[in-house]
Every structure is written in structure tokens, then in C-alpha cells.
Amino acid sequence: MRFLLSLILLFAQFNLTISGFEAKYIVLMIGDGYGYNHQQSVNAFTGVIPEYQAWQQYWVSTYSCGGSYDPSSAWSDFNYVKQNPTDSAAAATAIFSGHKTYDEGINISSEGTCFSTIVDEARLQGKGTGAVTSVYISHATPGAWLAHNESRNNGFAIAAEALWGNPTTTMTTTTAYYGGGICPTHTPADVLIGAGHPNWNGDKYVNGSMREKLFAESGNPGAFHFIERQSGSPNAGTRLENLANNPSVTRLAGLFGGSNGNLDYRLADGSGYNPENPTLTEMTEAALKVLSHHSQGFVLMVEGGAIDWASHANNMDMMIGEAIDFNNAVQTVIDWVDDPSNDSTWQNTLVIVTSDHETGYLNAFYHAFPIQAPPQITAEMLLLEKSISGTGVRASWDDQNMNDLIDTGEDMYWSWNTTGHTNSLVPLFAKGVGANYFNIYTKGVDPVRGNYLDNTDIYQVMYLAMNGRLPFYQLLPFLQKSTSKISFLTLY
Numbered sequence: 001m002r003f004l005l006s007l008i009l010l011f012a013q014f015n016l017t018i019s020g021f022e023a024k025y026i027v028l029m030i031g032d033g034y035g036y037n038h039q040q041s042v043n044a045f046t047g048v049i050p051e052y053q054a055w056q057q058y059w060v061s062t063y064s065c066g067g068s069y070d071p072s073s074a075w076s077d078f079n080y081v082k083q084n085p086t087d088s089a090a091a092a093t094a095i096f097s098g099h100k101t102y103d104e105g106i107n108i109s110s111e112g113t114c115f116s117t118i119v120d121e122a123r124l125q126g127k128g129t130g131a132v133t134s135v136y137i138s139h140a141t142p143g144a145w146l147a148h149n150e151s152r153n154n155g156f157a158i159a160a161e162a163l164w165g166n167p168t169t170t171m172t173t174t175t176a177y178y179g180g181g182i183c184p185t186h187t188p189a190d191v192l193i194g195a196g197h198p199n200w201n202g203d204k205y206v207n208g209s210m211r212e213k214l215f216a217e218s219g220n221p222g223a224f225h226f227i228e229r230q231s232g233s234p235n236a237g238t239r240l241e242n243l244a245n246n247p248s249v250t251r252l253a254g255l256f257g258g259s260n261g262n263l264d265y266r267l268a269d270g271s272g273y274n275p276e277n278p279t280l281t282e283m284t285e286a287a288l289k290v291l292s293h294h295s296q297g298f299v300l301m302v303e304g305g306a307i308d309w310a311s312h313a314n315n316m317d318m319m320i321g322e323a324i325d326f327n328n329a330v331q332t333v334i335d336w337v338d339d340p341s342n343d344s345t346w347q348n349t350l351v352i353v354t355s356d357h358e359t360g361y362l363n364a365f366y367h368a369f370p371i372q373a374p375p376q377i378t379a380e381m382l383l384l385e386k387s388i389s390g391t392g393v394r395a396s397w398d399d400q401n402m403n404d405l406i407d408t409g410e411d412m413y414w415s416w417n418t419t420g421h422t423n424s425l426v427p428l429f430a431k432g433v434g435a436n437y438f439n440i441y442t443k444g445v446d447p448v449r450g451n452y453l454d455n456t457d458i459y460q461v462m463y464l465a466m467n468g469r470l471p472f473y474q475l476l477p478f479l480q481k482s483t484s485k486i487s488f489l490t491l492y
Contacts, residue, residue, distance in 0.1 A: 023465040024297035025349040033308030033359030040373030055429040059452035062357040064090035065100040071446040085421035089152040091356035092144035098459030106149040114183035128294030130191030132283040135305030136205035137194040150180035155205035177204040193254035200257030224253035234275035237282040244286035266321035311359035314394035314416035354428035361417035374414040434465025
């Protein structure tokens with residue numbers, strides 16, 4: 001206790017500094033809706049365990065403001081995790097800013113407080129900033145990475161803030177989907193690539209005036225170089241690569257899209273992909289190349305957003321396909337860090353792979369414990385997936401009498417148990433400078449998963465890794481827990 005008091009007095013006047021271990025590069029990769037059983041299902045289908053899943057693994061709670069996670073109830077009441085789950089906006093806000101907020105809020109509290117994010121911190125340090133996504137560029141997760149708004153539904157305002165720093169750049173606040181941007185303007189992104197092209201259902205996320213502005217300004221000093229989907233041009237990946245390889249390109253905006261607004265779904269066998277759009281891997285490669293021009297480093301968020309959409313649809317074929325694309329993008333980042341031709345190393349780079357929440361309550365069984373991933377998934381089983389009559393969810397089973405019900409004696413392969421989000425813990429994998437910092441954050445102990453942290457702690461770890469220090473007020477809880485936390489921090 002005397003030792004702790006001495007430390008408290010010492011650090012009350014100074015921040016804890018971990019010199020020499022700052023992250024020049026941070027890449028945060030989010031599989032939207034990508035829970036543990038999703039990951040295990042993908043591995044069962046492919047027969048491959050991705051490299052990142054051998055990294056240090058942690059567990060994360062995801063609830064939004066006013067919510068909670070009760071470990072005991074999660075494993076004793078099957079319906080518990082379906083109650084009051086977060087939405088993607090609140091989850092992304094927690095991850096990016098370290099603050100809980102209400103569902104639909106984008107880096108703003110219910111009282112109107114504007115949260116500073118890890119991207120805002122990166123901007124102050126002169127780092128490059130970027131986002132890549134398989135869904136709309138101003139959807140909840142990329143929107144929270146680059147903007148601040150009272151509602152995720154104000155997609156035009158979010159896109160304008162991300163692209164130009166001001167939510168009213170192309171229209172007034174009285175126009176639909178342009179409101180809610182009450183926070184100070186910010187430096188816009190350096191790279192933003194994803195879906196939302198207005199010719200392919202930009203919906204409330206990107207409109208024609210934005211596309212026209214990007215097109216007209218493309219290549220001007222300080223402006224984006226703009227690339228877009230072109231009908232009849234099945235070479236989007238090559239065009240994007242060529243543009244990113246141009247050393248004069250230091251800012252890049254890409255608008256693509258599919259029939260549902262997002263990029264067309266990739267299926268488990270690799271089909272479905274439309275070459276008029278780049279893959280998530282190709283978008284990630286382009287972002288890394290362009291952001292590498294920033295001498296102070298960069299922060300990049302890569303989202304496999306359509307994993308969530310496929311899981312809402314209870315479609316295992318689409319979920320696996322989108323997850324494979326996401327896993328490939330993660331491997332692309334790993335290869336970039338390992339590449340000796342750039343200055344990225346695991347001593348100056350932090351890569352985090354996680355999810356904002358679980359979607360679909362994927363399980364080997366319908367509405368029953370235990371909660372486990374299907375041990376096997378084959379192409380034939382994918383074809384057997386269909387709706388369970390009267391339930392609103394889908395499953396894969398050998399429906400011998402074709403009555404759309406799971407009858408006694410019929411072999412079952414997996415079941416979805418909701419079309420919404422759940423409150424389940426999600427896995428997190430980390431490697432590089434600062435990856436061990438997750439060990440100092442423990443919010444509780446789950447009877448199955450063990451120790452878990454909260455999604456707000458992801459921001460704290462990124463901040464600590466980027467700055468090599470934590471303000472004392474953030475350190476105090478750990479000083480109170482044990483001296484072992486301090487020895488770990490000072491020795492790392």
C-alpha cells in the first residue's frame with residue numbers, strides 16, 4: 001500500500017510515459033457483426049485458420065450507453081444476449097472515442113457533448129487518416145471513424161464531413177440527411193474508399209452533388225484523386241492499384257457500389273464478386289500505399305461491413321464469402337507490415353482485428369445451449385439453409401419431410417437465432433507495439449470466455465500506443481488494482 005501511495009503521488013503530477021514504444025502506424029480492422037462462432041464457421045468451411053487468429057486474443061463487451069453485460073445470464077438464459085444490444089454507431093463511437101453513447105449517435109453524447117476520437121488525435125499529430133469499407137462510406141462504422149453527428153441516419157452530412165471536413169459542404173442543414181453536425185469542423189480524411197456511388201443506390205449516404213464535386217476537383221492541389229465504378233469496366237482493382245501507385249497521389253477517394261448499395265456480395269465459393277468493384281483487399285492495398293506518403297505515420301480503419309448485412313439476412317453463404325474477403329484484407333495488412341521495402345515493423349505498428357458486435361446469434365443449435373460453432377460446413381450444407389417455419393430465422397438441416405420444421409431425428413448443421421445484433425462478447429486479436437496493453441484492462445470475468453475488457457478500452461490502448469503515455473486520470477484505476485500493472489507498463 002505504501003508503494004501504491006508513492007506511485008500515486010508521483011504520477012499525480014506527470015503522465016506515465018513509455019518512451020520508444022510509440023505506434024507510428026495503427027490499423028484497426030473491424031468485421032462488422034463478426035462474432036466468435038462466425039469466425040469458427042469460416043474456418044470450418046475453408047479448413048484454414050487465419051494467421052491473425054494466432055495472435056494475442058482478448059474478449060470485449062459491446063453494450064451501448066445505459067446497457068451492461070452480465071456474464072452469468074449470458075450462459076444461463078438463452079435469450080439474454082438478444083436483449084438491448086448495441087447498434088453499430090454506438091459501438092463504433094465507443095471503440096473510436098472511448099465513450100459510450102446512445103444507439104445511432106456518432107461521437108456525440110445524449111447531452112450534445114462532442115467526443116474526440118483516435119482519428120482526431122492522429123490529425124493533431126500530423127498523421128494521415130483513412131477508412132476502407134465494403135459498405136457505404138458514410139455508414140455507421142466508417143462514419144464514426146471520420147465524423148461526428150447526432151444520428152447515423154444523416155448520411156450526407158457524415159459523408160461531407162469525412163470528405164471535406166464540414167457536414168454542410170454541399171448542402172444546407174435543412175436538407176434531408178444533412179442535419180445533426182453540431183460539432184466543430186475537422187480536417188477531412190486522406191483516404192476514403194467504399195460503396196455508396198449514387199448511380200448504384202447511394203441512398204441517404206452519398207448523393208450526386210458529392211460525386212460531381214469529387215469528379216470536378218480530382219487531382220487539384222490538396223484535393224482528392226477520385227476513382228469510381230464504371231459500367232462495362234471490369235478492371236476496378238487494376239485501376240485502383242495504378243492510381244495508388246502514382247507517387248503524386250497523396251489523397252484518394254473511391255466510390256463504388258452494387259445492386260443493394262454496398263459492394264456486391266462475395267459468396268463462399270468466390271462467386272458473386274463483380275470486378276467493376278475492387279475487393280476489400282484491393283481497397284486496403286491502395287489505402288496503405290497512399291497513406292504511406294505521410295511521414296508522421298497514419299491511422300487506418302478497414303471494415304468488412306457486409307459480414308453484418310449477410311448475418312442480418314441469416315445467410316451463411318454470403319457471410320462466409322464476405323468474411324473470407326475480410327480475412328484476406330487482414331493478411332494484406334500483415335504482409336505490408338512484414339514488407340522490408342517500407343519502414344513499417346511490428347515495433348512501430350499496431351494492428352487490431354475485432355468486431356463491433358455479434359449479429360445473428362449463430363449457433364450449432366436452434367434456440368438452445370450450448371453455444372458453439374458448427375463443427376463442419378460444406379457446400380452441400382450451404383444449399384440446405386432455409387427459413388424455419390414460424391420463427392423468422394434461418395438454419396441448415398436435413399429436412400427429410402420438407403415441412404420447413406426441425407423435427408426429431410433430422411440432422412441439424414447450424415442455426416441463426418435472431419436477425420438482429422446480440423450482446424455477446426466478441427473476440428479481439430492484436431499484434432505489434434502496444435498489443436500487450438490490453439492486459440491492463442479487465443472489466444469482468446466470463447464463466448466461459450474468462451477475463452474480458454470493454455469496447456471503450458480499445459480507444460485507450462490505441463491512444464496509449466500512439467502517444468507512449470497515458471494521462472494520470474486514466475492510470476489511477478490500474479494503480480488501485482495492483483502494482484503488477486505498473487511494472488508491466490514500465491518494463492514493456
